[in-house]
Amino acid sequence: MGAEISMEFDVTIEIPKGERNKYEVDHETGRIRLDRMLFTSTTYPADYGFVEGTLGEDGDPLDALVLLKAPTFPGCLIRARAIGMFRMRDEAGGDDKLLCVPATDPRQEHLRDIHHVNEFERLEIEHFFTVYKDLEPGKSVEGATWVGRHEAEQEIVSSVKRAEEAGAHGDPSHISDLKESE
DSSP states (O other): OOOEEEOEEEEEEEEOTTOOEEEEEOTTTOOEEEEEEOSSSOOOSSEEEEETTOOOTTSSOEEEEEOOSSOOOTTOEEEEEEEEEEEEEETTEEOOEEEEEETTOGGGTTOOSGGGSOHHHHHHHHHHHHHTTTTSTTOOEEEEEEEEHHHHHHHHHHHHHHHHHHTOSSOGGGSOOSEEEO
8 A cells, every 4th residue: 555645733622522511722812711511411522622723614713623542631732634524514604623633643543534434433423513502592503514534634725724814813834735644
């Protein structure tokens, strides 16, 4: 099997796997703030955060989930690579979620694209994002679908351009150019 092309970037974790508390980085102070506790009894199915220097369609940095064997902590920085993306829309519009693995974890090396992720694990993530806002007034999830690594990497590039055009804070220099990995 030959070399594959992959993009690497840093994900700042805001919410560890298994949490109901929704933490967010305050981009003015750099500190972690408790935004709210989820209204439903669901918990985050993976470590959840964002890619700095990007701007999603919702006006926030591009969201990212990182599949890990054990949860990390709010503020943890993980070098990651995208293996797919959960395209979803909520009451505010597009709210895509990158699905990532740590870039240097040999236990995750076999996960190269969305179809390499166990179907049940994908269903758990999908279920979480379709119900996690159910009891919150004025919030909703309107549609969602999985896409592969190529579309995820295209969205990262688009999100960097969106951030640059909007003058958003955050430095995208941690996002590698497409490079060969063995």
